[in-house]
Amino acid sequence: PNETMDISAANSRRQVEKLVKDGFIIRRPKNSVSRFRWRKTLAAKRKGRHTGTGKRKGTREARMPSKELWVRRIRVLRRLLSKFREAKKIDKHSYHTMYLKCKGNVFKNKRTLLEHIHKEKGIKAREKGIKAR
16 A cells, blocks of 8 residues: 555656666566467367368478478388398399389388388298209
8 A cells, every 4th residue: 555655656757766676666578479379279280170171272292292202202112121131131133123113113111112022032932942952
């Protein structure tokens, strides 16, 4: 109650500055733009909401270029092939043939390439067993 009287009686800059220094007058925080709604919609988008055809501006190619997908896939496949060659799991000839098959879009993902490698290894082992007889 006393302070309110002091504040209302303050009519000069010096008196107001003294009240600020004493802590009777404080500055209110700046009103900022809330991110609550943005976070909420982002969470919904992660669940797959608000991403239908009506919400899209760019073409499919502009949104996720097929070349980028291709580059990702080919890098994964080539990395796997080189790892297998380094670990002596496949010889350089089968590496080369599979490398070219990767380039020629034979394997759609890593799993199919692995299956092919295992199948090829099985065939080679069988042929080796037949030769040994």
